[in-house]
Amino acid sequence: MNRGSSSMAIAETLRRELDQYSPGEKLPSSRALVERFGVSPVTVSQAIAALAGEGLVTTRPGAGAFRAAQGVRAPAVDTSWQQIALNAEEQQYGERAPRVVDATGVIANLAAPVPGVIPFNGGYLHPSLQPDQALAAALGRAARRPGAWERPPVEGLPDLRSWFARDVGAAGLATANVLISGGGQAALTTALHALVPPGSAVLVESPTYPGALAIARAAGLRPIPVPMDDDGVRLDLLADAFAATGARAFYSQPLFHNPTGVTLSTDRRHRLVQVAQSAGAFVLEDDYARRLGHGGPADDRHLPAPLVADDPYGVVVHIRSLTKPTSPSLRVAGLIGRGPVMERIRAIQVVSGFFVPRPLQEAALELVSAPAWLRHLRSASAALRERREAMITSLRRRLPDLAATVRAPVGGYHLWVRLPDGMEETALTAVALHAGVAVSPGRPYFAGEPLAPHLRLSFADTSDPGEIDEGVRRLANAVASLQPVD
Known part of the structure; x- marks a missing residue:
């Protein structure tokens, strides 16, 4: 299955394979499913959630997903009418902009990192940096x-x-x-x-x-x-x-x-x-x-x-x-x-x-x-500065062309990296995830058409400079795999 597979398609595949598992038996891990289907952890989570909603699997935080003891598929419910109910108000009230609830970009940053994947897409401090x-x-x-x-x-x-x-x-x-x-x-x-x-x-x-x-x-x-x-x-x-x-x-x-x-x-x-x-x-x-x-x-x-x-x-x-x-x-x-x-x-x-x-x-x-408040702020500040420098240093060594586009911030969590013209953000994000590093594509950060492709690389949700260097190494391999060979 290619990387464009949707959560619905993955859920359907897993649904057909449930008979291979005994009631209570554990399904493959999220990491294994990410590698198998070539999709993001969020997509896999959505597929598992769909099966859980049907009563086909049960999930246990920190343990994984298991075939439900009563693997009976819920009866189908015709919800087609909701498409009209949820979107009719634009015509009824003459609103100029329909309500579109798209939480994709937010959920991607909230999803727990899959074991083994280095989270350059995180939006919070690493647990070791939290007070x-x-x-x-x-x-x-x-x-x-x-x-x-x-x-x-x-x-x-x-x-x-x-x-x-x-x-x-x-x-x-x-x-x-x-x-x-x-x-x-x-x-x-x-x-x-x-x-x-x-x-x-x-x-x-x-x-x-x-x-x-x-x-x-x-x-x-x-x-x-x-x-x-x-x-x-x-x-x-x-x-x-x-x-x-x-x-x-x-x-x-x-x-x-x-x-x-x-x-x-x-x-x-x-x-x-x-x-x-x-x-x-x-x-x-x-x-x-x-x-x-x-x-x-x-x-x-x-x-x-x-x-x-x-x-x-x-x-x-x-x-x-x-x-x-x-x-x-x-x-x-x-x-x-x-x-x-x-x-x-x-x-x-x-x-x-x-x-x-x-x-x-x-x-x-x-x-x-x-008193612990100011001590924590001092500690977090020093850790962020160290991680920022580690990421910039690693980018200069492994991806110098990308590093040249970075303006080092004096605060915050992340670097904003300009990609070469013609390099497709979505493809790079998928390849990088397959290589074991999660990055944020630039497109969701623009209300209109972006002028160029970008990545946002967060250094805050990393354990130490060594993990950052390993993440940049994986990213460099992903970038190299998408560049044409002379």
Whole structure:
């Protein structure tokens, strides 16, 4: 079966082969299925999930998939009508953009790495870099706090909101300007729903975070790309885009941008807020990487201030999450803004999810209030710097043509690599996975047509520099296999 096989085709093949296994017998591992079918781990997981949903297999975390004791196929259900029900609203309400829920890019980064595959596509710190002991201690202390399991205020715990206000460091920012949200993705979803009505345009940097594009399209919005250069978003083109589309929001990552690693220049930071204000629009500032600078907490004072700190108009809605510098399971973020927009954001969050669980908020507050917090940030910063240098060094040695396209970031998780013209991202990603290294193709990071093929290579979810060098070696073999022989 070729690499283009879908999860449905794989599920059908495994369904026909189930009689080869006794009830309770283990099926081949995910890694074996990835190698057999030449597909991604996500595709294999979807196929297994389909069989589990039919009651044909059972899955056990960490153990694998097993033939179900009662291997009776569920009766077929005709769901054809749903295609009309899920898509009729565009005609009924005249929306200009249908809701398209495509989580492919997000799921690819959330999928657990298959044993033996080096994850250059990861979106979080490697488990060895996460502050497990500090988190466990914080959670233990939080559980013993009086009222820890009582209902929290819908806006969030006042002490945690005050901490976020101080951490942002904007003059005049107070507890009342902060809403606690369930992680950066949830905060971004709430904010986009609050700022942009269905069918409308939302401006985004090009390239940008695929999770933001997925949220926008799922909400029936039209993401419009605005090009960047080495100093960040092009403000002349941003002004043109506001004028041409009538958009009332711009999504931006001005610090350690994902995926390029670019930091918005000082001059443009001042002018960006003015451009948005002139257009009567909001700037949604995703400050996800504020604590991921490679110089450590001592160098934070040298980082540019967030856009919300230099905003006399209330234009900026700011998102700051604790997830990226800690653990994927510490899903706590601050949503920050000024004026009536915060009442709308608050209302949308309350309607959709009530509030963030109080024990999680208490644990977050315990963590950031403890001496272990700054120690962890220093340690993570040093580890990211070491891994960044290891990846750049290995690329220069094994893939010098690709290394020449890399601009070394001073913060964040990843490198943005430009591929040679004509090299197909999807083919390289599949070949690399077969070689034992998972990489992220550049296409999902663009709202429109990309100017060139790219890869995003993450160094954060790696155990040490040795694993990085081995991953680059595997990637170099994959690149060589796709290049024509003279």
